[in-house]
Amino acid sequence: MQAGRLGILSVLAAALLALAAACGGGGGGGEQQGGGGGGxxxxxxxxxxxxxxxxxxxxxxxxxxxxxxxAGEEFGVKVEVLESNAPTDYVNNLSQLAESGYSPVFAIGFLMTDAVTEVSQQFPDTQFAIVDSVVEQPNVASLVFREQEGSYLAGVVAGLMTQEETPYTNPDDKVVGFLGGQESDLIRKFQAGYEAGVEAACPDCEVLVQYAGTTPEAFNDPARGKEIALQQINEGADIIYHASGATGAGLFEAAREQKIFAIGVDSDQAKLFPDAPILTSVVKRVDNAVFQTIEAARGGEFPGGEVQEFGLEDGGLSLAPFYRFDRFVPQKVKDEVDRAREGIISGEIKVPEKPQ
Incomplete structure (x- = not known):
């Protein structure tokens, strides 16, 4: 690959780096420390x-x-953030905040599971919360998402739009793709929902699935992401959904070069990469989960020892707008997405957590 191409991938990868953990004032000794409590x-x-x-x-x-x-603005409290430059910083950063009396302390990403397990036992009177993982300690709230629900909607979009004649899709093939980062239970939830959504919208469609690897580095390999995307495009895929962190940068470049649709993940990635043909994104509202957990702690109801799940019904997940591609999306597609969302929320549609 030419140096210029690598440079582009490096910039995209840097902007996506945090997804690798995902597809990633002082004091604190309040009245309700440790696990949950009422009143x-x-x-x-x-x-x-x-x-x-x-x-x-x-x-x-x-x-x-x-x-x-x-939370800081609404509740009139000072907040603090410590940034991790490497995984070796996790334990020290969490411990430093706990020692300074902060509570609740949030660990952002499943890669901090071991660190939270260790530090939460050392500071049993501090409230901790971790995103995208479960830590079974009485003073830890585990904040997880029903990623399969948002992915189902992405699958409905892909299954319907691959049957449309647009500058990016060809109805002759009926092939779509899924690009995963590290093979893991978390990313398989994305895959399972996506495949189920495609199947519901287009039983005749084929879903190509490939993961970038089996280690955390698979979330930060845009060259591999592009390689996989090009392979899937060569096999007929004209829409590819990724849950692969920075590896997705390679998908975006391949989609731009080959003029097919990509579907983003976690953030509204069309806003972040306006030159890429990103049809929509499955947006994961980590901000809502963090705020609601702080609000619960303030009310004396910190969910210590509990697993809090966030999905479509409570605003934990959503599908981003189609923006500049809206003109290519027929109303019948939008209506089907709305019906699927309502079906999931009502319980009429049961979305699998594991690939079938």
């Missing part, structure tokens, strides 16, 4: 530890920070 208003002095993408990633960490800032 009264507790003191909150919230803080968070970012994953290695840090603030300014325009994605996962920034979304969490928006929720933190909102």
């Amino acid at each position: 009264g208003e507790a003191e909150v002095r919230p803080a968070m530890v970012t994953d290695v993408g840090g603030l300014g990633d325009q994605s996962f960490n920034d979304s969490a920070y928006r929720g933190l800032k909102r």
Whole structure:
């Protein structure tokens, strides 16, 4: 690959880095420390530890920070953020905030699972929360998402739009793709929902599935992402959905070069990469999860020891607008997406968490 091409991929990868953990004032000893409890208003002095993408990633960490800032503004408290430059910073950053009296302390990303498990036991009177993982400690709230629900909607869009004649899609093939980062239970939830949505919208469609690898590095390999995307395009895919972190940068470049649609993940990626043909994105509202957890802690109801799930019904997930591609999306497609959303929320549609 030429140096200029690598440079473009590097810039895209940097903007997507935080997705790798995802597809990633002082004091605190309030009245309701540790696990949950009822009654009264507790003191909150919230803080968070970012994953290695840090603030300014325009994605996962920034979304969490928006929720933190909102809580600070609405509740009139000072908030704090410590950024992680490497995984080796996790334990130290979490410990530093706990020692300074912050609570609740948020760990942004499943890569901090071991660190939260360790530090939460060392500071049993501090409230902790982790995004995208489960830590079974009485003072830890585990904030997870029903990614399969948003992915189902993406699958409905892909299954219907691949049957449309547009500058980006060819109805002759009826082939779509899924690009995963690290093979893991989390990313398989994205795959399962997407495949189910495609199947519901287009039983005759084929879904090509490929993962970039089996280690965390698979979330940060845009060259591999482009390689997989080009392979799927060569096999007829004209819409590819990714849950692959920075690896998705390669998909975006391949989609731009080959003029097919990409579907983004976690953030509204069409806004972040306006030159890429991103049809829509499955937006994961980490900000809402963070804010709601702080709000619960303030009300004396911190969900310590509990798993909090966020999905379509409570605003934890949503499908981004079609923006400049809206003119290519027939009303019947939009109506089907709305019906699918309503069906999931009502319980009429059961979305699988694992690929069938």
